Amino acid sequence: MAILVTGGAGYIGSHTVKELLKRKYEVIVFDNLSTGHRELVPGGHLVEADLRSLEEVRDVFRRYPVEAVMHFAALMQVGESYADPQKYYVHNLVSSLNLLQAMLEAEVKYFIFSSSAAVYGQPLEIPIREGHPLQPINPYGASKFMVERMLPDYDRAYGLRYVSLRYFNAAGADPEGQLGEWHDPETHLIPNILLHLLGRNPGFQVFGQDFPTADGTAIRDYIHVTDLARAHVLALEKLKAGEPSQVVNLGSSRGYSVLEVIRAAEKVTGKRVSLKFGPRRPGDVPVLLASSEKAETLLGWKREFSDLEFIIETAWKWHLTH
Ligand SMILES: NC(=O)c1ccc[n+]([C@@H]2O[C@H](COP(=O)([O-])OP(=O)(O)OC[C@H]3O[C@@H](n4cnc5c(N)ncnc54)[C@H](O)[C@@H]3O)[C@@H](O)[C@H]2O)c1
Numbered sequence: 001m002a003i004l005v006t007g008g009a010g011y012i013g014s015h016t017v018k019e020l021l022k023r024k025y026e027v028i029v030f031d032n033l034s035t036g037h038r039e040l041v042p043g044g045h046l047v048e049a050d051l052r053s054l055e056e057v058r059d060v061f062r063r064y065p066v067e068a069v070m071h072f073a074a075l076m077q078v079g080e081s082y083a084d085p086q087k088y089y090v091h092n093l094v095s096s097l098n099l100l101q102a103m104l105e106a107e108v109k110y111f112i113f114s115s116s117a118a119v120y121g122q123p124l125e126i127p128i129r130e131g132h133p134l135q136p137i138n139p140y141g142a143s144k145f146m147v148e149r150m151l152p153d154y155d156r157a158y159g160l161r162y163v164s165l166r167y168f169n170a171a172g173a174d175p176e177g178q179l180g181e182w183h184d185p186e187t188h189l190i191p192n193i194l195l196h197l198l199g200r201n202p203g204f205q206v207f208g209q210d211f212p213t214a215d216g217t218a219i220r221d222y223i224h225v226t227d228l229a230r231a232h233v234l235a236l237e238k239l240k241a242g243e244p245s246q247v248v249n250l251g252s253s254r255g256y257s258v259l260e261v262i263r264a265a266e267k268v269t270g271k272r273v274s275l276k277f278g279p280r281r282p283g284d285v286p287v288l289l290a291s292s293e294k295a296e297t298l299l300g301w302k303r304e305f306s307d308l309e310f311i312i313e314t315a316w317k318w319h320l321t322h
Contacts, residue, residue, distance in 0.1 A: 004060065004066045005070045006031065010036040067110065072114045112162070113165065120134060128291060224314070227301075249295060252306040
């Protein structure tokens with residue numbers, strides 16, 4: 001039996017494929033390579049196809065004995081989702097519906113969903129626990145919320161067991177140096193700092209220096225991508241052991257301001273960032289921080305790689321060689 005990994009040629013998907021292969025799972029990657037890269041698929045079978053086509057999705061379930069689905073494939077640029085919400089609802093919502101329909105037809109019962117802290121919207125309390133109200137403030141977050149909202153209905157009516165994993169900021173790269181973050185355009189802080197230090201991102205700027213935080217810059221929760229990947233394997237194993245559906249945050253429960261991340265990057269690389277400040281971006285909140293208590297107690301998950309300097313060291317190693 002195989003695990004179908006949509007978006008397995010992308011950043012988080014490829015790291016998860018690697019963890020699955022290490023544990024001897026057979027893996028089928030389903031990816032249209034729109035933002036992913038063939039070179040990032042560390043093994044298994046790659047099916048180049050598009051989730052927006054129900055026929056292409058059905059076809060993969062006919063060809064392979066799929067036991068469970070991990071659904072990473074999505075678009076995720078918040079700014080673009082404001083400008084073109086239709087694109088986001090089609091890519092993130094219609095694609096998920098196609099996948100769920102094909103799963104029902106093929107009687108596949110286990111589903112691990114890549115959700116996001118964006119489902120919470122403006123935090124009402126920190127750290128954010130899973131019971132926090134869901135009030136997404138952009139179409140990207142809304143598209144994730146809508147999929148999450150459907151899943152309990154599929155569980156009740158069709159016995160689909162799922163784990164929705166709400167990621168905070170994925171960061172870092174495979175400690176063995178084989179995989180890393182490869183987005184174009186890159187919108188995430190750590191790769192943008194590192195690309196700037198490599199002379200490949202001259203326009204790098206810090207968005208906002210007037211947040212109500214100690215140094216005025218926004219605080220975020222960074223989780224190492226391999227810690228994230230391992231949580232998916234744990235979630236899959238819980239479902240296979242007969243445990244019920246769950247919603248779980250994945251963060252490190254530690255917050256760093258943008259300036260703290262920049263200082264850590266300077267320390268790791270021995271280079272200096274030339275600091276420029278720009279205005280806050282719409283919708284950016286001062287602090288986003290996960291409670292990871294549920295991931296620890298329910299999945300038995302532990303932070304192993306999510307120390308900030310280690311995150312930057314692994315990302316730096318990747319960017320130096322790619
Ligand atoms: N990177 C983060 O910090 C972060 C945070 C929260 C949530 N997430 C979620 O995690 C998931 C993975 O993020 P990532 O950073 O690895 O993104 P990514 O862009 O690197 O990977 C997404 C993959 O999905 C594929 N894809 C997109 N649309 C497709 C379609 N219609 N059919 C088939 N394949 C398609 C892309 O080619 C790519 O390989 C996404 O669902 C994202 O919303 C990411």
